[in-house]
Amino acid sequence: xxxxxxxxxxKFTRKDLIPGGEVKWCPGCGDYAILASIQKILPELNTPRExxxxxxxxxxxxxxxxxxNTYGLHSIHGRAPAVATGxxxxxxxxxxxxxxxxxxxxxxxxxHLIHALRRNLDLKIVMFNNEIYGLTKGQxxxxxxMGQVTKSSPYGVPDYPFSPLRLxxxxxxxxVARAFDVDGPHxxxxxxxxxxHKGSAFIEIWQNCVxxxxxxxxxxxxxxxxxxxxxxxxxGQPLLFGKDKENAVISEEMxxxxxxxxEAPKERLLVHKSGLQDPAYAFLVSGMTYPEFPVPMGIxxxxxxxxxxxxxxxxxxxxxxxxxxxxxxxxxxxLETWTIN
Amino acid sequence: MPSDSGLASxxxxxxxxxxxxxxxxxxxxxxxxxxxxxxxxxxxxxxxxTFPDYPAEIRAPIGTxxxxxxxxxxxxxxxxxxxxxxxxVLVAMNPAALKVGLKGLKDxxxxxxxxxxxxxxxxxxxxxxxxxxxxxxxxxxxxxVEITKLTQLAVNxxxxxxxQAERCKNFFxxxxxxWMFNRKIEPTIDWIKKKFAKNPAIMEANEKTxxxxxxxxxxxxxxxxxxxxxxxxxxxxxxxxxxxxxxxAIAYGLVAAAKQAGLELFLGxxxxxxxxxxxxxxxxxxxxxxxxxxxxxxxxxICSAIGASFAGMxxxxxxxxxxxxLKQEALGLALMxxxxxxxxxxxxxxxxxxxxxxxxxxDLMQAIYGRHGEAPVVxxxxxxxxxxxxxxxxxxxxxxxxxxxxxVLSDSYLANGSEPFRIPSPNELPEIKVQLRTDPNGFYxxxxxxxxxxxxWAIPGTPGLEHRIGGLEKDSLTGCVSYDADNHExxxxxxxxxxxxxxxxxxxVEVLGSPDSEVALVGWGSTFGAIAQSVDELNRSGIPVAQxxxxxxxxxxxxxxxxxxxxxxxIVPEINxxxxxxxxxxxxxxxxxxxxxxxxxxxxxxxxxxFVHQVFEGVVA
Ligand SMILES: Cc1ncc(C[n+]2csc(CCOP(=O)(O)OP(=O)(O)O)c2C)c(N)n1
Ligand code: SF4
Ligand SMILES: [Mg+2]
Numbered sequence: 005x006x007x008x009x010x011x012x013x014x015k016f017t018r019k020d021l022i023p024g025g026e027v028k029w030c031p032g033c034g035d036y037a038i039l040a041s042i043q044k045i046l047p048e049l050n051t052p053r054e055x056x057x058x059x060x061x062x063x064x065x066x067x068x069x070x071x072x073n074t075y076g077l078h079s080i081h082g083r084a085p086a087v088a089t090g091x092x093x094x095x096x097x098x099x100x101x102x103x104x105x106x107x108x109x110x111x112x113x114x115x116h117l118i119h120a121l122r123r124n125l126d127l128k129i130v131m132f133n134n135e136i137y138g139l140t141k142g143q144x145x146x147x148x149x150m151g152q153v154t155k156s157s158p159y160g161v162p163d164y165p166f167s168p169l170r171l172x173x174x175x176x177x178x179x180v181a182r183a184f185d186v187d188g189p190h191x192x193x194x195x196x197x198x199x200x201h202k203g204s205a206f207i208e209i210w211q212n213c214v215x216x217x218x219x220x221x222x223x224x225x226x227x228x229x230x231x232x233x234x235x236x237x238x239x240g241q242p243l244l245f246g247k248d249k250e251n252a253v254i255s256e257e258m259x260x261x262x263x264x265x266x267e268a269p270k271e272r273l274l275v276h277k278s279g280l281q282d283p284a285y286a287f288l289v290s291g292m293t294y295p296e297f298p299v300p301m302g303i304x305x306x307x308x309x310x311x312x313x314x315x316x317x318x319x320x321x322x323x324x325x326x327x328x329x330x331x332x333x334x335x336x337x338x339l340e341t342w343t344i345n
Numbered sequence: 346m347p348s349d350s351g352l353a354s355x356x357x358x359x360x361x362x363x364x365x366x367x368x369x370x371x372x373x374x375x376x377x378x379x380x381x382x383x384x385x386x387x388x389x390x391x392x393x394x395t396f397p398d399y400p401a402e403i404r405a406p407i408g409t410x411x412x413x414x415x416x417x418x419x420x421x422x423x424x425x426x427x428x429x430x431x432x433x434v435l436v437a438m439n440p441a442a443l444k445v446g447l448k449g450l451k452d453x454x455x456x457x458x459x460x461x462x463x464x465x466x467x468x469x470x471x472x473x474x475x476x477x478x479x480x481x482x483x484x485x486x487x488x489x490v491e492i493t494k495l496t497q498l499a500v501n502x503x504x505x506x507x508x509q510a511e512r513c514k515n516f517f518x519x520x521x522x523x524w525m526f527n528r529k530i531e532p533t534i535d536w537i538k539k540k541f542a543k544n545p546a547i548m549e550a551n552e553k554t555x556x557x558x559x560x561x562x563x564x565x566x567x568x569x570x571x572x573x574x575x576x577x578x579x580x581x582x583x584x585x586x587x588x589x590x591x592x593x594a595i596a597y598g599l600v601a602a603a604k605q606a607g608l609e610l611f612l613g614x615x616x617x618x619x620x621x622x623x624x625x626x627x628x629x630x631x632x633x634x635x636x637x638x639x640x641x642x643x644x645x646x647i648c649s650a651i652g653a654s655f656a657g658m659x660x661x662x663x664x665x666x667x668x669x670x671l672k673q674e675a676l677g678l679a680l681m682x683x684x685x686x687x688x689x690x691x692x693x694x695x696x697x698x699x700x701x702x703x704x705x706x707x708d709l710m711q712a713i714y715g716r717h718g719e720a721p722v723v724x725x726x727x728x729x730x731x732x733x734x735x736x737x738x739x740x741x742x743x744x745x746x747x748x749x750x751x752x753v754l755s756d757s758y759l760a761n762g763s764e765p766f767r768i769p770s771p772n773e774l775p776e777i778k779v780q781l782r783t784d785p786n787g788f789y790x791x792x793x794x795x796x797x798x799x800x801x802w803a804i805p806g807t808p809g810l811e812h813r814i815g816g817l818e819k820d821s822l823t824g825c826v827s828y829d830a831d832n833h834e835x836x837x838x839x840x841x842x843x844x845x846x847x848x849x850x851x852x853x854v855e856v857l858g859s860p861d862s863e864v865a866l867v868g869w870g871s872t873f874g875a876i877a878q879s880v881d882e883l884n885r886s887g888i889p890v891a892q893x894x895x896x897x898x899x900x901x902x903x904x905x906x907x908x909x910x911x912x913x914x915x916i917v918p919e920i921n922x923x924x925x926x927x928x929x930x931x932x933x934x935x936x937x938x939x940x941x942x943x944x945x946x947x948x949x950x951x952x953x954x955x956f957v958h959q960v961f962e963g964v965v966a
Contacts, residue, residue, distance in 0.1 A: 014808075023813070025825060054808045059652070062816075069813050070826065075805035077655055078815025079648065080678050086645035090613060090652025090660065091805065093636055098656065098805050116648075119641040320631045327632035332604050332771045334633060335597050339587045340532065341768070342388050 034185035034211035063105035065132035082113025142216035237302030362421035364429025369438030379416025390578025396428035426874030461493030520558020591759035596626035598737030613649035657804035685744035703945030728873035785809030790824035862889035
């Protein structure tokens, strides 16, 4: 949205975003925290409430639009990016958000996700990753850890999981980030950055499913684990972690390696830069997984390139400038016609 | 420029209709000269219908039977319903085209053969012997013309390579045929000038060849011994005409409707034969407020259209049978959301990949019933290429008025065939009045118009109307999710009732042919022309039959039951195994006599005539 519009935009508050009616997630579900964070940041985006559209697929997470007093469309399983594409192309002024789950986005909807990202259409794609199919009561998803016992994998999951971040990077997403449900301020900062980004944005949010996959992220995100196992990415800052930042991540033969900070060779110490055109660095850090590495949270990639809607708009302007006529009869321009009396 | 032959008016035989088939190698430009001949005939006021018939392989080996590309058209001085059952004239550019083209040629029909192509090798590839040629000579009126050689002579002073010179030979054939049937070649010359404006050498070569072919006819002795033809102008509605294929007509109908509605048009589509041209045509029309989106698959095609409709565009998606299967789940969503949406299905031979370039009418059931749940949608079908415009337009009218998805059925035959289309002025077209809701007072997402049961179209960006919709069952007023049993039943019935109300808004069926006869031929879609022609012939030969044609398949026209009960026998010709027939039996509890062919080609009028004879003779009950 253009900044000069801000003066005339009627203000709304977080309360205006609560539609009334019950929120039906399980008590203690991580989805509540994500909802609260989004309701918190929307009023700060200088966009009128009626210009927000939340589009979702199917899943617990995809119930999200019902709980936001904006325009919303709860579509069918996996197809939200495609529906959102139509909304955005119809009216590029709208701020269009895709709310999706790990099953919705990475399994049945994988095709739509990669293509929406590849086109760099200005959509905000927020994926609630609980590493499980919540709504269908606990089958493994494309992000469930290998070997995990779930309802549909009594002998352990035989699949290799996706890395959602690497999938998004591979698809060419221009904004790729990760956050988690319970760190509200961090999540909100990331969501705001994503909203300001012009182009496709992919945000993976780790979300705890208390019923079917409780505490899977605890080894990383619990208060006690964070210092040693979680690394907040900060622009321009070296990748240091530990209670006293005593550990560093360096690059060795194009791979990350953990060393004591005091021994890190300066030229090989990784320093966070999300604005690199080449996604190689983002790919490298997004591959840091538990328990070998501290798991990074933050913005992995944030680069500008022309968005699909802008490119399309340019084509329309060009076509309109060239056309002599845009009336009904212009349809038949260039066809052989004859008159019968 | 050649003038009309002075001899023409005396020596030419006046004919009412003629069917010509051009056949050659895929690279010989048969589709092009077929279309140009159609334009020449149209300029002279003939009615016509065309049928391009090309090989499934993009580049089949040269000179082989598989590589033969055909273009058939019927031109006439009175209503032309079809591209003709059996050609009167075959233009064959090589032995393979001769062999393929002879199938169906009328006994004693005219064959114009390019004898320059009769090499040992070509004959072998076509599996023809010298003896075969002799037999052909005795059964048909064979005219042997060295088309390739004469073409090379015509352009020999232009410095073209032999290959370039040879490529002009289709224009020689066109010139000659134009002369035989007394069609003016001016429109073709205009076309050549425009098309090759940037390449004067090729322009001149093609024009010279065309004129040479025409003159060859005037001068060559071979023709003087035989009758020449003329086809008087047909009585057509006055107006401005153009030639449209069915796919073009669908595209233009959608644009016209969006313009009438005062909204922009969105098409979300994934390429598939034979529907792709709808996407191609609309992609050219950005200046007319058309947005096209080539999606990653058919599901994304329809889903993007659903999004665009939600956000206030006239939205459509185009596909063929396999794509319609993929779209069905999303179509159910559109129906639940109660948003306007047009789905175009250009049918082809199925199931699965089936016969992708051939025609069939086998998607009727999947259009009407193909979704899970009680999921009724409106289904329309175009009866000829020009009607594709009107049905696409009608689909938008109904979709927006009732806030409902509408499927338009076309097929491969209509999609590729063309015929004269009278360009309507916008004020002749039915009204499409769209009201986007803006008033927040008393707004409920599912509060309905009492007459149409349409819910308000309230688009994102409108202050005060923020609301959520989705595929879960919703409360009949607020649109909020509701699992209440009574509410669900009410909503299922309401969605069905909406379809029923569309019936008040569509015309009754007409009975054509002999309305008082005891036998009716009932059809839908592209069999219209063949049925009309057969009814015409039967009635003229003293066998009274009536024709009932259905443009609206769901809901069916209000008077249909009463009309059908007037007849003792109801024959239903279809290019499937009896899909409409079953619907009529189930809906009206009447007996029907299905007549079904699934040969990948249109049913011929003659086949229907023969079948009706059998019914009259009691062979078929
Ligand atoms: C076409 C179709 N197939 C399957 C389902 C059943 N289904 C609903 S949600 C879901 C998985 C959802 O998982 P996820 O996207 O991770 O969402 P979560 O519930 O975990 O938030 C499945 C398989 C469906 N609704 N539609
Ligand atoms: S099942 Fe899991 S994801 Fe779904 S609402 Fe309950 S806690 Fe949340
Ligand atoms: Mg999940």
